[in-house]
Amino acid sequence: MQTGDEPASPAVSERVLTLPNIISFARLLLVPVFGVLIFTERDVAALVVLVIAGASDWFDGVIARRFNQMSRLGQLLDPAADRLYIFVTLVGLAWRELVPWWLVVVIALRDVVLAALLPVLTRHGYGPLPVHLAGKAGTFALMYAFPLLLLGNVAGTLGTVAWTFGWASALWGVGLYWLAAVLYVDQVVRIVRSDQRGARPA
Incomplete structure (x- = not known):
């Protein structure tokens, strides 16, 4: 209350x-x-x-x-x-050729997974679920990593340091990005199971 x-x-x-x-x-x-x-x-x-x-x-x-x-x-x-x-x-x-293509695939695949869940939510009367804190943190880490990866193209110590921290931030962001996806999938599964239980006759 x-x-x-x-x-x-x-x-x-x-x-x-x-x-x-x-x-x-x-x-x-x-x-x-x-x-x-x-x-x-x-x-x-x-x-x-x-x-x-x-x-x-x-x-x-x-x-x-x-x-x-x-x-x-x-x-x-x-x-x-x-x-x-x-x-x-x-x-x-x-x-x-500043980052490998597998990084693009890993991040894009996560969004494909989430997009595939939208029809399931729609069938059960739900719109897109709120963005999870882990997803926001992952997005922030990735957005923080990109300027550093661009600076990594600069020769010298600055470029080396930026490249190192940029990759650390990018990998951390990818991990959080996928953690948020797993939590999102879990929410959708719970919604579907809850609706199925509610639809059963007493």
């Missing part, structure tokens, strides 16, 4: 035109710009765009919570933008 002293959960609205959603749309529009910069090896400009995208991701979350502007559209846009930046960066780095 909830007492008067407990904070109420923030309401999630169906609004579209909110400031956090506008920021998320702007971040999505920067994805092709970022992709061109990565593939044309304009690394300084690409790093600037990546930093802006990461900062805006944090900023729109703060605004949404502070001013009660959390929306279902925003819950879809934020992880979609994060995945696009991760995918474009990985493909660009692999194309330039």
Whole structure:
């Protein structure tokens, strides 16, 4: 039972035109710009765009919570933008032979697994489940790793240190990314089993 002293959960609205959603749309529009910069090896400009995208991701979350502007559209846009930046960066780095292609496959396969669960959730009357903390941490680690891997292309001590920490962060991010996927699958299995038990005759 909830007492008067407990904070109420923030309401999630169906609004579209909110400031956090506008920021998320702007971040999505920067994805092709970022992709061109990565593939044309304009690394300084690409790093600037990546930093802006990461900062805006944090900023729109703060605004949404502070001013009660959390929306279902925003819950879809934020992880979609994060995945696009991760995918474009990985493909660009692999194309330039800065990271191996197996890293692209491992991360992309995780998103394929999650996408395959969406029809199951829909059949049981659910939309996409909330992003798990492990998934957010994994995304943060990957987004942190990419600038370091780009800096690893620089000759000298700076490049060596950046490359080492970049790979450590990338592998940690992949582990958390897949841990979140396992937790997500477990949630879906629990939902399906719960609905099956409820459908059985008494």
